[in-house]
Amino acid sequence: SAVISQKPSRDICQRGTSLTIQCQVDSQVTMMFWYRQQPGQSLTLIATANQGSEATYESGFVIDKFPISRPNLTFSTLTVSNMSPEDSSIYLCSVEDPDRQGYNEQFFGPGTRLTVL
Amino acid sequence: AQSVTQLDSHVSVSEGTPVLLRCNYSSSYSPSLFWYVQHPNKGLQLLLKYTSAATLVKGINGFEAEFKKSETSFHLTKPSAHMSDAAEYFCVVSATDSWGKLQFGAGTQVVVTP
Numbered sequence: 032s033a034v035i036s037q038k039p040s041r042d043i044c045q046r047g048t049s050l051t052i053q054c055q056v057d058s059q060v061t062m063m064f065w066y067r068q069q070p071g072q073s074l075t076l077i078a079t080a081n082q083g084s085e086a087t088y089e090s091g092f093v094i095d096k097f098p099i100s101r102p103n104l105t106f107s108t109l110t111v112s113n114m115s116p117e118d119s120s121i122y123l124c125s126v127e128d129p130d131r132q133g134y135n136e137q138f139f140g141p142g143t144r145l146t147v148l
Numbered sequence: 149a150q151s152v153t154q155l156d157s158h159v160s161v162s163e164g165t166p167v168l169l170r171c172n173y174s175s176s177y178s179p180s181l182f183w184y185v186q187h188p189n190k191g192l193q194l195l196l197k198y199t200s201a202a203t204l205v206k207g208i209n210g211f212e213a214e215f216k217k218s219e220t221s222f223h224l225t226k227p228s229a230h231m232s233d234a235a236e237y238f239c240v241v242s243a244t245d246s247w248g249k250l251q252f253g254a255g256t257q258v259v260v261t262p
Contacts, residue, residue: 062248064248064249064250072254072255073238073252073253073254073255074192074238074250074252075252076249076250076251079248079249123191123192125250127248135248136194136197137182137194137248137250138194139184139191139192140191141190141191142191
């Protein structure tokens with residue numbers, strides 16, 4: 032199974048600033064995903080990031096607010112731009128990795144807990 | 149389109165008694181279904197998954213779930229709750245045409261009392 036790390040694990044930021052979150056995987060994967068978990072809520076998919084192409088954003092999320100990079104098959108970044116307190120959430124990256132039967136499983140990173148003041 | 153509904157936002161059980169977490173799904177295509185667990189301040193862990201093989205799926209830590217197409221349900225059960233089972237549980241659906249996108253349910257908070 033894929034092992035995923037994220038940096039930073041948590042941060043406290045001022046409104047109007049931007050934060051870039053890094054996601055590193057210990058193996059090459061095609062598809063990476065970014066999720067947001069607002070306080071007390073479930074996870075919502077922000078975007079899908081495939082290497083070599085532009086990220087695909089879900090409804091309600093735009094590239095200007097959440098630019099994503101995917102420079103290679105083991106790394107991705109998500110930037111939260113021009114932050115407001117409403118952006119306070121846990122941001123998680125995930126990857127698809129096949130199990131022994133060839134079915135894709137998604138593995139999640141530990142998350143980045145962001146607080147915007 | 150796909151969606152998932154967790155019927156209970158909060159479940160409280162006594163240690164040693166059975167646990168039942170209910171989940172109904174909606175999917176236009178043959179779905180894959182998952183249960184994930186999230187312990188406080190920890191990452192998400194996959195408990196089990198259904199991918200069109202056996203309808204009764206066994207997972208880690210004694211959990212199992214049964215896929216019932218006629219009822220569009222995928223309820224999670226455990227015969228005997230342990231204190232360490234206290235966590236948030238998410239039912240998740242992925243359709244074959246969704247390119248890996250997961251749709252999460254709202255979650256069920258499980259409390260285990262001694």
